[in-house]
Amino acid sequence: MDIMANTLLAVGASPAMVHALEEISDFTPQAQGLCINIGTLSSQWISSMKAAAVKAVEAQKPWVLDPVAVGVSKFRLEMCIELLRLKPTVIRGNASEILALAGASVGPSKGADSSHISTDALDAAKDLACRTQAIVAVSGAVDLVTDGKRVLGVSNGVPLMQKITATGCAVTALIATLVAAHPAFPFEATAFALALFGMAGEIGMEKANGPASLRVHLIDALYGLNEDSVASRIRLSWI
Numbered sequence: 077m078d079i080m081a082n083t084l085l086a087v088g089a090s091p092a093m094v095h096a097l098e099e100i101s102d103f104t105p106q107a108q109g110l111c112i113n114i115g116t117l118s119s120q121w122i123s124s125m126k127a128a129a130v131k132a133v134e135a136q137k138p139w140v141l142d143p144v145a146v147g148v149s150k151f152r153l154e155m156c157i158e159l160l161r162l163k164p165t166v167i168r169g170n171a172s173e174i175l176a177l178a179g180a181s182v183g184p185s186k187g188a189d190s191s192h193i194s195t196d197a198l199d200a201a202k203d204l205a206c207r208t209q210a211i212v213a214v215s216g217a218v219d220l221v222t223d224g225k226r227v228l229g230v231s232n233g234v235p236l237m238q239k240i241t242a243t244g245c246a247v248t249a250l251i252a253t254l255v256a257a258h259p260a261f262p263f264e265a266t267a268f269a270l271a272l273f274g275m276a277g278e279i280g281m282e283k284a285n286g287p288a289s290l291r292v293h294l295i296d297a298l299y300g301l302n303e304d305s306v307a308s309r310i311r312l313s314w315i
């Protein structure tokens with residue numbers, strides 16, 4: 077939650093972490109966008125997550141799902157399948173998560189980390205996007221963004237980002253932010269969020285000595301991004 081919230085503050089958004097069912101009906105309609113992250117899923121949060129998704133859809137606000145470690149347990153998988161019925165605008169996971177979610181399968185895995193590369197999950201991502209009508213993003217060395225037909229690759233980022241916990245969660249929250257700011261363009265906003273986070277990693281890496289200092293410098297770099305640095309660093313390609 078720390079790196080997620082600080083990522084959003086760095087780009088000028090205003091994050092709030094909300095879990096209690098009692099406040100969902102008041103709070104969700106006030107938010108411009110919603111991010112549901114099942115990282116530390118626990119049974120008492122399930123009704124809050126579902127209620128928040130329903131409220132967001134009612135209020136015509138975009139919501140983004142991060143299916144953290146969905147292939148690890150039936151509990152996570154069943155919860156995600158129920159959440160898919162509540163019409164997420166975007167789903168962002170690593171390759172192992174998108175493969176597990178698209179295939180509705182639980183099996184041996186590396187938990188929250190991926191044991192696949194993003195392109196392993198390309199067909200699964202397209203299939204999931206077609207079935208759910210959501211934009212699906214698969215993160216990795218090359219991030220993939222698809223609406224089921226088009227596939228955009230985002231090549232920004234550095235491998236050490238995988239060694240900081242919750243960089244995936246943070247980029248999902250950044251996707252929710254940019255989609256909330258540009259609700260008519262969820263595909264483009266998702267790709268741009270992945271590119272911004274990746275280029276912040278590249279700039280942060282210039283000063284970092286390891287994962288802990290990269291975490292700090294990545295957030296500083298995100299805060300310092302401007303039009304010139306974005307235009308010179310962005311690496312997008314159709315796949």
Ligand SMILES: Nc1ncnc2c1ncn2[C@@H]1O[C@H](COP(=O)(O)OP(=O)(O)O)[C@@H](O)[C@H]1O
Pocket residue numbers: 169170171188189190215216217218219232233234235236237238242243244245247270273274
């Ligand atoms: N090998 C890599 N090279 C460059 N960027 C990477 C690499 N692996 C992950 N990233 C970036 O790190 C961020 C988190 O992605 P990832 O590690 O796949 O998510 P998760 O934490 O959910 O497993 C994304 O912005 C992604 O682009």
Ligand SMILES: Cc1ncsc1CCOP(=O)(O)O
Pocket residue numbers: 114115116144188189241242243244245246
């Ligand atoms: C380690 C861990 N355990 C439960 S959630 C979490 C963080 C996962 O974050 P990410 O998907 O961004 O690696």
Ligand SMILES: [Mg+2]
Pocket residue numbers: 142143144145169170188244245
């Ligand atoms: Mg993740």
